[in-house]
Amino acid sequence: MSIIExxxxxxxxxxxxxxxxxxxxxxxxxxxxxxxxxxxxVMVALTGETGLRLAQEAHPDLILLDVLLPGIDGFETCxxxxxxxxxxxxxxxxxxxxxxxxxxxxxxxxxxxxxITKPFQxxxxxxxxxxxxxxxxxxxxxxxxxxxxxLRVEERTAALAAANIRLKEEIAERKKSEEERExxxxxxxxHAKEVQFIVDTVPEGMFLLSENGHVRLTNGxxxxxxxLFAPGWETEQLTxxxxxxxxxxxxxPPKGLWHDVVMGEQLFKVIARPVENGSxxxxxxxxxxxxxxxxxxxxxxxxxxxLAAVGQLAAGIAHDFNNxxxxxxxxxxxxxxxxxxxxxxxxxxxxxxxxxxxxxxLIQQIxxxxxxSVMERQSxxxxxxxxxxxxxxxxxxxxxxxxxxxxxxxSYVIHADPSRIQQAIMNLAVNARDSMGEGGHxxxxxxxxxxxxxxxPPVPGMEPGExxxxxxxxxxxxxxxxxxxxxxEPFFTTKERGQGTGLGLAQVYGIVQQHDGFxxxxxxxxxxTTFQLYFPVFAVDCPEAAKPPxxxxxxxxxxxxxxxxxxxxxxxxLVESLxxxxxxxxxxxxxxxxxxxLARHGHEIALxxxxxxxxxxxxxxxxxxxxxRGLAIPFVIVTGHAVEKDMENLRAxxxxxxxRKPLDLSKLAELLRQGLG
Numbered sequence: 001m002s003i004i005e006x007x008x009x010x011x012x013x014x015x016x017x018x019x020x021x022x023x024x025x026x027x028x029x030x031x032x033x034x035x036x037x038x039x040x041x042v043m044v045a046l047t048g049e050t051g052l053r054l055a056q057e058a059h060p061d062l063i064l065l066d067v068l069l070p071g072i073d074g075f076e077t078c079x080x081x082x083x084x085x086x087x088x089x090x091x092x093x094x095x096x097x098x099x100x101x102x103x104x105x106x107x108x109x110x111x112x113x114x115x116i117t118k119p120f121q122x123x124x125x126x127x128x129x130x131x132x133x134x135x136x137x138x139x140x141x142x143x144x145x146x147x148x149x150x151l152r153v154e155e156r157t158a159a160l161a162a163a164n165i166r167l168k169e170e171i172a173e174r175k176k177s178e179e180e181r182e183x184x185x186x187x188x189x190x191h192a193k194e195v196q197f198i199v200d201t202v203p204e205g206m207f208l209l210s211e212n213g214h215v216r217l218t219n220g221x222x223x224x225x226x227x228l229f230a231p232g233w234e235t236e237q238l239t240x241x242x243x244x245x246x247x248x249x250x251x252x253p254p255k256g257l258w259h260d261v262v263m264g265e266q267l268f269k270v271i272a273r274p275v276e277n278g279s280x281x282x283x284x285x286x287x288x289x290x291x292x293x294x295x296x297x298x299x300x301x302x303x304x305x306x307l308a309a310v311g312q313l314a315a316g317i318a319h320d321f322n323n324x325x326x327x328x329x330x331x332x333x334x335x336x337x338x339x340x341x342x343x344x345x346x347x348x349x350x351x352x353x354x355x356x357x358x359x360x361x362l363i364q365q366i367x368x369x370x371x372x373s374v375m376e377r378q379s380x381x382x383x384x385x386x387x388x389x390x391x392x393x394x395x396x397x398x399x400x401x402x403x404x405x406x407x408x409x410x411s412y413v414i415h416a417d418p419s420r421i422q423q424a425i426m427n428l429a430v431n432a433r434d435s436m437g438e439g440g441h442x443x444x445x446x447x448x449x450x451x452x453x454x455x456x457p458p459v460p461g462m463e464p465g466e467x468x469x470x471x472x473x474x475x476x477x478x479x480x481x482x483x484x485x486x487x488x489e490p491f492f493t494t495k496e497r498g499q500g501t502g503l504g505l506a507q508v509y510g511i512v513q514q515h516d517g518f519x520x521x522x523x524x525x526x527x528x529t530t531f532q533l534y535f536p537v538f539a540v541d542c543p544e545a546a547k548p549p550x551x552x553x554x555x556x557x558x559x560x561x562x563x564x565x566x567x568x569x570x571x572x573x574l575v576e577s578l579x580x581x582x583x584x585x586x587x588x589x590x591x592x593x594x595x596x597x598l599a600r601h602g603h604e605i606a607l608x609x610x611x612x613x614x615x616x617x618x619x620x621x622x623x624x625x626x627x628x629r630g631l632a633i634p635f636v637i638v639t640g641h642a643v644e645k646d647m648e649n650l651r652a653x654x655x656x657x658x659x660r661k662p663l664d665l666s667k668l669a670e671l672l673r674q675g676l677g
Contacts, residue, residue, distance in 0.1 A: 024066070059087070211283050222288060401442055458532070478523045488508075556583040591621055607634045619638075
């Protein structure tokens with residue numbers, strides 16, 4: 001919405017009434033007093049119900065409406081105002097501290113014309129009020145101008161006729177009449193300029209259509225739209241807006257207040273109001289606005305909600321399956337480390353281990369998509385990371401695919417789990433390889449971008465600030481248009497049966513989301529596809545490289561470990577694994593039972609190994625309970641859930657570490673050695 005640049009020049013009228021609906025007395029006093037000082041009549045209401053009643057009784061010229069109200073909120077109040085014939089034409093400006101795009105869309109859908117964000121700037125309030133009062137007065141002024149013009153022309157014509165009759169006797173009077181007529185014409189022309197100025201300041205397309213279908217008055221935005229809708233509108237009768245007959249747009253729309261007009265990829269909202277002089281219709285005022293971006297935001301929100309719902313379902317299944325796999329993998333490790341097996345049996349166990357690991361990888365993909373995977377985020381400089389990854393890609397991709405890294409000398413530090421970022425890039429590279437069967441070019445680009453506060457973000461929801469953009473562009477076959485909307489959904493694939501699980505891009509989507517990032521895709525059949533990943537900048541130096549894993553299973557010294565796990569099979573597998581590693585074990589099926597064991601044998605427990613999620617009392621609650629009792633026993637949590645932030649907080653309170661399901665026996669052994677060594 002355009003704002004009057006100099007609020008002091010805004011028109012002041014003792015006859016214009018403003019209704020302020022706000023449950024905060026301070027807001028009512030500040031805004032009401034300020035508007036009253038500017039010459040407006042001010043009414044106030046503390047609730048939406050009171051505001052509705054006052055609007056029906058007094059019919060104010062404009063309503064300032066708070067969003068958060070007791071009883072019915074501002075959105076519902078606005079919808080009721082627009083549903084009532086007595087109040088539907090009163091402009092409503094929302095007052096709110098909320099700046100989310102979805103809330104603004106909701107407000108405009110309810111019938112509001114503008115937003116004023118708290119805390120208020122007096123000049124902004126006055127400017128927006130004056131602007132919308134002028135818009136409301138536009139139609140009335142046009143009618144008044146036409147009526148005034150006809151009346152005054154008739155008066156001057158009569159005066160001139162009388163002057164001709166009395167030409168010799170009343171020469172002085174005729175001269176005076178001519179001067180008066182010139183003054184009136186000048187006044188009318190000046191009034192017309194003011195009306196045109198008001199029309200030009202409206203931030204939407206606006207034009208006046210005569211009763212015979214010719215455009216009489218427009219602003220600049222309307223001229224652009226009319227050129228698109230109806231070339232030749234300046235000289236020809238207007239019968240259509242694009243493919244839509246004008247008569248259809250002059251009636252009430254099937255729903256809402258606006259008609260939808262689609263032109264190619266653009267969506268426009270159109271509304272028409274009659275210019276009436278008594279019982280005579282003298283034309284129509286049209287308002288047109290481009291709603292393409294609004295539609296994109298709504299579609300993005302719908303897609304995000306759909307993926308979130310699928311993710312919740314997938315995460316629940318994956319977590320349950322993870323526990324089952326954890327038992328299988330632990331027992332397989334136990335058998336391989338404890339038995340002298342025939343070669344054929346050992347080979348079968350290795351196959352079982354490989355297949356279980358493959359199933360675990362699939363579960364990890366599902367957890368990544370649903371943003372439920374456990375991550376170990378750290379400061380990561382993408383430039384050396386991508387250079388190393390490029391070497392790996394050149395060794396693994398076919399020789400007929402040229403791989404290139406494009407970047408400027410800059411810092412590209414993000415807060416990320418390196419293994420998950422590598423997984424996302426590798427998934428995109430593999431997809432690119434599959435789309436370039438005859439060879440081609442794969443370009444990975446790094447860019448630093450700054451999103452200004454008022455700039456249009458490349459993806460809805462991106463906050464202003466510093467971002468790192470990673471682009472992966474291939475010269476492959478592209479993605480069919482009908483498939484683009486579904487490519488991030490799990491198990492959706494465009495490949496032939498048996499050539500893909502449909503989890504690769506879903507995993508990429510979840511990894512990017514879990515890193516507080518965004519992802520977009522552009523594609524053209526026969527020319528290739530480009531994925532763009534956006535990550536917020538993290539201004540912390542990169543840590544030292546992680547130490548390589550230990551190959552030999554470290555053994556304990558018969559220290560006592562308390563295992564807390566609610567699933568019997570998993571608990572039994574943990575007990576046998578710890579026994580193999582030369583530890584003594586005590587067991588508990590939940591946190592409450594663990595506290596009882598510690599009360600009896602706390603002096604001998606050297607370490608607590610606990611599941612995160614259990615009935616009655618989980619691992620996190622158990623950890624807090626031990627610290628509240630002053631027990632500083634080393635504590636390790638086993639989890640299949642995304643609790644990274646919780647773990648970081650718990651580390652500050654003394655948590656020794658955590659392991660993700662399904663457990664790796666060597667990692668378990670090494671963590672116990674470090675904690676009890």
